[in-house]
Amino acid sequence: MRVLILEDDHWIADLLKQIVLSLRPHAEVACLGSVAEALADWQRQPSDLLISDWNLPDGEGTRLLKQVRQQNREVPLVMITGRTDRSSVVEVRALGINAFISKPFQASRVAASLDQLLPAAEAQKHAACAVDDEDFMAHLEKLPASELDLPLSQGIRDRLLQSFKGEQLSLRELAEDWRHDPALNARLLTVANSSAYKGAGRPCISLLEALHKLGAATSLNLAMGLALRQSAALDSPLLRQLAEVHLDASERLAETSMALARQCSLDPAPFHSAALLHRMGELCVLYLAQAWEKRGHNLGEAQVAQALGQFSSPFAIAIKARWQLPMALRELIGACYALPNNSIKRAAVLMRLAACEQDASVDSNAQARLRRLAGLA
Template sequence: MIGVLLVDDEALTLELHRSYVERIPGFEVVAECAGARAALTAILESPQRERIDLVLLDMTMPDGSGTDVLRHLRARSADVDVIAITSVRDAHTVRQVIALGATHYLVKPFAFATFRERLEHYRAYREQTRSTTGSATQSEIDALLGARSPTSSALRLPKGLSAASLARVSDAVRERGPLSASEAGEALEMSRVAARRYLEHLADLGRVERSHRYGTRGRPETEYLWR
């Protein structure tokens, strides 16, 4: 499980983000903070610090900014990733946050599908970084940079595919796989053809691997297993 720290000075926003995280398999909220100082204490000093992998960080709080929090974390070499979640849109702040190593910058307000895309994307980046060891090849470096970028091909979907449905298919394969297109379609109440398009897209991205399933009769069926 990926442990998430929520940081926002608005109680309703914390509640909303908690409900969003709880809907995404593989993530869990391990702590919540309403200010910059409390966030630094949670990440650097609290007993829960070992469980925090990802911080969803507001940029404007009464006792400090998100960029202040990021500067302190980088100065202390804190081993956490950060996604900035804010209504601040000015280019100077965006450049600062990116320079300080935030994985994504998500502008409020946003739909759940957008939030889910970013967390799914972060999970892919995290898996890629942990699977790359020793001396990285150029292709592995390119994959790491691509997984970190919110404008990578993973978020540019082919025409006719939706991010929300792609996330549902991804979850189905991850939790129940290996699955054929027929099985995925039946489980998700979509057509076999539609399910196959999403599965093939995931295969093209390297998220799932194809293999043949041989039955007692007829041609072999393609099944998809989460990598």
């Protein structure tokens, strides 16, 4: 089974992909961002379902749907659009569109619609057949940055899947429920600061700012995209235990750094975000380990420890670059580990001091020096 998604908004495309995979786990899903790419893809390999946005950078998605209908009258077509006027619907009536998805959409309603249009689920393949002899470390070595992500906490994933049935939540409820989850903080900050949503004004550097900019509907859809991933949460007891160590360290650092920020009359919100994300490299490795096990492989504690030691730092660097986190936030995250040799901002000094206070190996003289630099002596 193959599904083609034509959508230039990466985040919407990913959500649609995860919805399809939640319904048909073995489907092949191709996400493309231009009409030209989609037309070429259809000619190479026809799909069993097409989902197309109306407006694309190189034209209207109806070009693809018209081409498909000339060759195939049976394949289901789904149109994504912000247009709700009658004339637009009439314009494409001859194409035999099977479903319209109006933006902003509710993920649960989209799932119900697609479930009716997708071909019946294929027989499940045995996991053992998919296992190869590739080494986990070799697998991590060649992973593209697009595959790097963070796991959701199990509790938040479960609540999101419950809300998949249509439960409405306020922005304040979302912020309170999600404020301790690194994956959600990273995803919402990334999207809120992306070219598609950024707009004018300063970058968002806290979860609440991101929620206000994106709105409840978009924020919930972005979170749902994370929750529907097949390796969204850490099921393995070993991986979950290791994640708790890093999450606890992040929470302690958040509390200490926010207290120091308040002492200096600085906004504590960016310190919370930076502390929550400063172990993103380690969490990324654990997320990838879970995905590896889902493919039918077994991992021991020694293998996971080796992967954490070798890949946590480079993965964190790759994630910060690809997600284009605001520079102010990246500087605070960096200060958790060291201060730059050039100009030192007070916020960075406070974050470094908070990290040192959490590290028993740092001597009191180093902490005293940082307190003087921060104006706390």
